[in-house]
Amino acid sequence: MSDIVYLTKERMKELEQEYQFLTTIQRKEVAQKIADARSHGDLSENADYDAAKDEQGLLELKISKIAEMLSNSQVISSDDFPTDKVYILSKVTVKNKKTKDIDEYILVSAAEADFEQNKISVTSPFGKAMMGKSVGDSFELKTPVAVNKYKITKIEKS
Numbered sequence: 229m230s231d232i233v234y235l236t237k238e239r240m241k242e243l244e245q246e247y248q249f250l251t252t253i254q255r256k257e258v259a260q261k262i263a264d265a266r267s268h269g270d271l272s273e274n275a276d277y278d279a280a281k282d283e284q285g286l287l288e289l290k291i292s293k294i295a296e297m298l299s300n301s302q303v304i305s306s307d308d309f310p311t312d313k314v315y316i317l318s319k320v321t322v323k324n325k326k327t328k329d330i331d332e333y334i335l336v337s338a339a340e341a342d343f344e345q346n347k348i349s350v351t352s353p354f355g356k357a358m359m360g361k362s363v364g365d366s367f368e369l370k371t372p373v374a375v376n377k378y379k380i381t382k383i384e385k386s
Contacts, residue, residue: 233301234316234337240303247294250287258284297339306385314358314383316350321382322358325366334386335359 235243258280265277309315314335321332334347335358341349348355357367358380366379 231300233297233339234304235301235339236317236336237303237305239340240298240301243294243298243301247291247298250291250294254287255291258287301339309385311383311385312362314361314380317386319384319386320358320380322378323381325377325379330381333358 261280262277262284265274265280268274268276304317306317306319309317311318314320316335316337319332319334321330323330332346333354334345335350335355336342336347338349338351341347341352350356350359354369357369357378361367361380363380363383366377369376369378
């Protein structure tokens, strides 16, 4: 039995669209590449055929991973959670006690984590350190180089 994957409505829609694209358009394109390569003759020494079959294998793996994620997913909304503590989908503002830097993060499931968009997983060390904390609470994050100390300055809905 697989674990539940928590997704926002938007991410669920993105995955459904990607799944639809991969299973219809992308599958046809790969099948056409295989057919074209097969028409070139001897398959034992046909690099195009081998490449197309490898591409097909990777495509099917991706499709199965998305299908599994969709079948195990549960849609959640930031409205499902209060803002008194840090929960999944909280938008959290933290202050680094040493550098005084202020950063804002949204806590998401591992399936939606995207560091470039400041979306961090609740299962990451940083996410775990913040979970359940309230405004004004401090927490530490140990790295191989140092122990960083942070203070939560704001919690809001994402």
